[in-house]
Amino acid sequence: MKLLLKFIVLLLCIASCSEKKERTNPREEQFTSELQELKAYFQIPGLAVSIEKDGETIYRNYFGKADLNTPVALDSSILFPIASVTKVFSGVLIMKLVEQEKLSLNTPINDYFKEPILGDSILVKHILSHTSQGQVGKTFYYSSRFGLLTKVIEEASGKPFKEVLNEEIITPLELKNTFLLKDSTQTVKLAKPYVLDNGLTDGFIDYGYSTSAGLVSNLEDLAVFNAALDHNTLISNSSKELMFSAFNDHLPYGYGIFSQDADNIKMVWAYGQYDCYSSLFFKIPSEDITLILLANTNLLSDPARLIYGDATSSLFVLSFLKNYIYGFDDMLLFEKRDTLSKTNDSNKEFYRKKVLAQALSESFMARFDPEKLQSSAQLLHGIFSEYPNYLDYADLNLLHNLSFLKDVAYYMELGDFNDFDEQIVSIGEKLHRQDSENPYVNTYLGIFYDRNGHKEKARYYFESIVNAKNFSKNWYTVEAENWLKNNN
Structure with a gap:
């Protein structure tokens, strides 16, 4: 009888193992493999990843370590500063105050301060949507002015920002690992910060908080917060839709969160970036799916220049889209010289974005490895050859990429790098015509002409920055200002 029972147990185990093997999801395996590839490429010590769909966690994984000096692997007990993902929480608080009729989005920002601090035409909604600089309500520039909303929340509620956050979000949702980081007494469970320089070195923690940044959290709590947004637990559906909608059709930001249309899909997202931590909160509402990532260096966010408002410049986002939204299973995440152009007509636009995102990351990593300068250039040459009408798809990220390669060559004393001078001029002029006050465009063109010995042209762009209003x-x-001072 005992032998018979053992035999039955063995058969059940075999059947169970076979069933698990059959249930293995190739998509998850591919995504995991690409995350490991990205972690190694960007030299991220610890990476926490979660995907929430239809109210359930369909993927959760922890890669690497919270502390490279210990053998303990990263797990759910470790917390991360989430930097500007805090803005999403702040956006929710603003919308709650609007619902409670304690605040109007159309109130002038100056009403909340004893002395006027900005122009009279700048309203709360302009600060909340990053449209308060340049032409008010018409141009998007990610701005530190968002921190002014701390005072707005406190004046409208009659309570400290921390208290409002706790009462309206943290306590009701029972977020046990989410708090505002004030000082070093709160760092026991934090992932150790790192910075990439000559290899990974110990970093530092940014203390202090406002509506702009300062929250600490983990995947579990962020998943709960995400579900509350999806189920309209915190704010009404109409408030959420307003929050998630771009301020204007051509702008990439809503109220406290990015809102972007790409390939006929609405993407709602936020990123966090300190010097030694980074995070991403990326939603596709139509699919009821959310990607959450946390890391203990800045390299989850910084290489993609997410500040310009395009999530598809991130290789992490593209890996997620490729595997969970578009089903491009056979497409490589990283291209090499001998794999360029090996794609089909059905995914050419996505392929181009992916290669440009890789080229952008390669240019960033060239600061630490000069060979990446050449690999970025090769990718760009390949794209310009296959898609010669580059002005049709040129944007601020592409101009940044081309300009940054020149910068790397200059600062690393690698000689003149003029491969893309023609593209820098034509793309820069196109973007300048669209927005002559854009400080990034003016900076890139000013530096370009300065390096090429055209001082008067450089002066025009630097003066445009200094003389720009608002x-x-x-x-x-x-x-x-420094350039003009040294070249008067």
């Missing part, structure tokens, strides 16, 4: 001081303002 812009808060930023790194590009300082750079322009």
Whole structure:
């Protein structure tokens, strides 16, 4: 009898194992493989990833370590500062105050301060949508002004920002691992920060908080927060739809969160980027699916230049789209010289975006590995050869990529790098015609003409930055002022 029972148990185990093997999802395997590839490429110490669909977690994984000095693998007990993903929480708080009739989005921002701090035409909704700089309500520039909403929330509610956040979101949702990071007494469970320089070195933690940044969380809590958004637990569906809608049709941001249409799919997303941490919160509402990523370096976000408002410049996002939305199972995530152009007509646009995203990342990583300069250039040459009408798809990310390669060659003393001078000029002029005050375009063109010895042309673009109306001081303002001071 005992032998018979053992035999039955063995058969059940074999059947169970076979069933699990049959249930293995090739899509998940491919996504996992690409995440491991991305982690290694960007040298990220620890990466936490979750996919939520239809109210359920369909993928959750932890790669690497929270601390490279210990043998313990990264797991759900480790927390991450989420930087600007905090803005999504702040957006929800603003919408709740609107629903409670304690706040109007059309109130001038100056009403919440003792002395006027900005122009009278700038309203709460302009700060919330990053449309307060340049032509108010018409141009998008990701701005530190978002932090002014801390005062707005406190004045409208009559309570400190931290208290409002706890009462309206953290406590009702029972988020046990989500809090505002004030000082070093709260860092026991935090993933250790790292920075990539000459290899990975110890980084630092940014303390302090506002409506712009400062929250700490983990995958589990962010998944709960995401479900509350999906089920309209925190705010009404109409408030959520307003929050998730682009401020204007041609702008990439709603109220506290990016809102972008690509390939007829609406993508709603936020990214976080400190010097030593990064995060991504990426939703496709029509598919009821959300991707959440957390990392303990800046390299999940920084190489993709997400500040310009295009999530498809991120290889992490493209891997997710490729595997979970478009079903491009056979397409490589990373292209090599001998694989370029090996695609079919049905996915050419996605392929082009993917190669351009890789070229953008290669240019960023060229700061640490000069060989990446050449690999980025090869990818760009391949794209320009296959898609010669580059002005049709040129954007700020492409101009940044081309300009950054020149910068890397200059600072690393690799000699003149003029491969894409023609494209820099034509793309720069196109973007400048579209928005002559754009500080990024003016910076790239100013540096380009300065390096090429055309001082007067460079002066025009740097003066455009300094003389632009209604812009808060930023790194590009300082750079322009310094150049003008040294070349008067």
